[in-house]
Every structure is written in structure tokens, then in C-alpha cells.
Amino acid sequence: MKCGQIGAAAIPGTRRAGVAVEFATGETVQRAGSMRAKVDGFLDPTTNSISYVVSDPETKRAAIVDSVLDFDPEAGRTTTGSADKLVAAVEAEGLSVEWILETHVHADHLSAAHYLQGKVGGRTGIGAGVIEVQRTFGALFNVEREVAADGTQFDRLLADGETISIGNIAGRVLSTPGHTPACSCYVFGDAAFVGDTLFMPDSGTARADFPGASVRKLYDSLRRILALPPETRLFMCHDYGAGGKREIAWESTVAEQRRSNIHCRDGISRETFMATRQERDAGLSVPRLMVPAVQVNIRGGRMPPPERNGTAYLKLPINLL
Ligand SMILES: N[C@@H](CCC(=O)N[C@@H](CS)C(=O)NCC(=O)O)C(=O)O
Numbered sequence: 001m002k003c004g005q006i007g008a009a010a011i012p013g014t015r016r017a018g019v020a021v022e023f024a025t026g027e028t029v030q031r032a033g034s035m036r037a038k039v040d041g042f043l044d045p046t047t048n049s050i051s052y053v054v055s056d057p058e059t060k061r062a063a064i065v066d067s068v069l070d071f072d073p074e075a076g077r078t079t080t081g082s083a084d085k086l087v088a089a090v091e092a093e094g095l096s097v098e099w100i101l102e103t104h105v106h107a108d109h110l111s112a113a114h115y116l117q118g119k120v121g122g123r124t125g126i127g128a129g130v131i132e133v134q135r136t137f138g139a140l141f142n143v144e145r146e147v148a149a150d151g152t153q154f155d156r157l158l159a160d161g162e163t164i165s166i167g168n169i170a171g172r173v174l175s176t177p178g179h180t181p182a183c184s185c186y187v188f189g190d191a192a193f194v195g196d197t198l199f200m201p202d203s204g205t206a207r208a209d210f211p212g213a214s215v216r217k218l219y220d221s222l223r224r225i226l227a228l229p230p231e232t233r234l235f236m237c238h239d240y241g242a243g244g245k246r247e248i249a250w251e252s253t254v255a256e257q258r259r260s261n262i263h264c265r266d267g268i269s270r271e272t273f274m275a276t277r278q279e280r281d282a283g284l285s286v287p288r289l290m291v292p293a294v295q296v297n298i299r300g301g302r303m304p305p306p307e308r309n310g311t312a313y314l315k316l317p318i319n320l321l
Pocket residue numbers: 047106107108196205206207208238280284286287288289
């Protein structure tokens with residue numbers, strides 16, 4: 001990966017004063033001086049994923065975004081160290097979890113949504129495009145009869161423009177397909193959880209070569225996110241430290257991304273973006289955990305049901321991916 005310029009505000013934990021935030025529709029969701037969402041990021045260094053606990057400091061209501069279930073593919077063993085850090089944070093702050101959200105069906109790590117719901121409650125939610133992902137990967141793994149392509153594995157399918165709140169902090173769903181058909185960006189006040197659609201400015205954007213991906217739609221989704229107010233805090237789902245050239249970081253702003261994102265800063269045309277993205281995708285390999293991750297994540301973070309001997313198994317398609 002190339003190394004670009006990261007502004008000071010990209011450092012995790014940077015705080016700014018409350019600001020008025022308006023969505024493109026003009027709806028004001030947070031006024032000057034009002035309470036901002038508190039955002040805590042938790043890095044899983046094995047998959048370079050960042051999970052978030054986002055909460056309303058006034059009401060102590062919270063959402064968990066993009067949790068990780070640890071998985072050792074050699075042994076086929078799951079552990080819950082990463083997820084338990086989220087549970088501990090929720091308990092330490094006395095939070096009441098309303099939502100356990102996925103920005104998309106992750107291809108590089110397993111979701112702990114199902115595990116977490118058993119621990120802290122809340123409703124699971126994912127973009128309504130999950131149905132298309134379930135159709136595509138249900139066929140690919142030949143599990144169409146076991147995994148209904150109707151999203152019922154999640155409590156709520158979230159459509160573009162839907163409002164979801166955390167206590168007094170109003171939120172909105174932006175459908176951002178491209179990396180996958182189910183990608184969504186969740187905007188709570190001035191904090192937007194962008195999933196993989198955007199990476200840190202020096203690292204660009206999500207790959208658009210998975211089954212069901214669209215580099216054209218990805219460009220439109222990027223422009224939607226970048227049309228949010230410039231001071232909007234953007235929280236990434238992954239960071240790889242620009243190929244080890246800097247510390248891992250996960251917070252940026254719309255203004256920073258518009259100024260310096262290597263793939264989609266202002267002035268980069270759709271054609272140039274598409275060519276850059278396709279060139280990079282041509283050299284990428286299948287993510288290390290894609291095969292187990294997708295099978296679990298289209299099931300809302302559940303393993304396949306145990307077989308007659310009591311053991312659950314995942315499939316490995318041969319010469320397909
Ligand atoms: N080496 C990583 C691959 C990570 C990967 O492919 N990440 C996806 C997100 S799921 C991506 O969009 N990467 C963008 C890029 O590498 O340009 C792994 O094996 O997990």
C-alpha cells in the first residue's frame with residue numbers, strides 16, 4: 001500500500017467540540033453544544049478490524065458496530081477474547097445495548113453478533129442488501145436450503161434512509177453498496193461508521209472484486225459519504241497501517257478524506273477511481289478467513305447447526321474462489 005498524508009485529527013481519540021450536523025436532506029440531527037456520541041474503538045490486531053462501542057453519554061444507551069469473533073482456521077476453533085473486551089466496556093460504563101450492527105457481511109473476520117446478543121442483549125441489524133449476499137454465497141457454498149435468503153437471521157434489515165437512534169442521539173442508515181451489496185454506513189449525530197467503503201486517507205477504499213461487488217456503485221457510495229458535513233467523524237472498519245509504514249489509525253473526517261484520500265479525494269473522476277480500484281483489485285488475494293467468515297456471517301454470526309455427532313462443520317469449496 002502507498003503511504004500518504006494523515007491529518008492530526010486522524011489520531012484515534014481526538015476530541016472536538018459539539019457541532020451542528022445536517023444530513024444532505026437538510027434534517028438537523030444534532031445542534032451546536034448538544035451531546036455527541038461517545039465512540040470507543042477496539043482493534044483486533046489479528047484481522048486489523050476495528051469494532052466500536054458507540055453510546056449516548058446522557059442516557060447510557062449504546063450500539064456495538066462490527067464485532068469480531070476470534071477464529072483459528074488451523075484448529076477450527078473460536079474464542080471470544082475480542083468480543084469480551086466489548087462486553088467488558090459495556091459493563092464498565094453501565095451501558096444498555098440497543099443495537100448490534102454490521103456495516104456489511106465481512107469477508108475477513110467472523111462476526112460476534114450472535115455471541116454478543118446472548119451476553120448484552122440488543123437487536124442485530126444489517127443492510128437490507130444482505131439478502132443478495134445470502135443468495136450469492138448461499139449458492140456458492142451450496143447451503144441455499146439451510147440459509148434462507150431473507151435476512152431472518154438478523155432482527156432488523158436496515159434500508160437506506162431509515163432512522164435508528166441510540167438514546168437521544170438520532171441516527172440514519174446510508175446504503176453504500178459497492179464493496180458488497182449489503183454495505184451500510186451508520187450515522188449517529190456527527191459520527192459515521194463507514195465499514196470498509198472508506199479506508200484512512202493514505203489507504204484509499206474497499207476492494208470491489210468480491211462476488212456481488214460493483215466498482216461503479218462503490219464510487220457513488222463514496223460520494224454519498226463524502227457529501228456528509230465536512231466535520232463529520234468517520235470511523236473505519238479496517239486499517240493496515242499503510243502496509244506497516246505507520247501506527248494503526250481508524251478515525252478521520254469527511255474534510256480530510258475529501259482533501260487527501262488516495263482513491264477518491266475531490267477531483268478524482270469516476271473513470272480514474274474505477275481504473276485505480278480495478279488495478280489494485282487485480283493483485284489482491286482472497287482474504288485469509290473469507291471462507292469461514294462468509295459462511296458464519298450470512299448466518300448472523302452463527303455456526304452451521306451441529307451434525308448428528310454434535311459437531312458443527314464449515315465447508316471449503318475446491319477450485320472455486
Ligand atoms: N490480507 C487481508 C485482506 C484484507 C482485505 O481484502 N480487506 C478488504 C476488506 S474485507 C479490502 O477492502 N481491502 C482493500 C484493499 O486492500 O485495497 C486478509 O487476508 O484478511
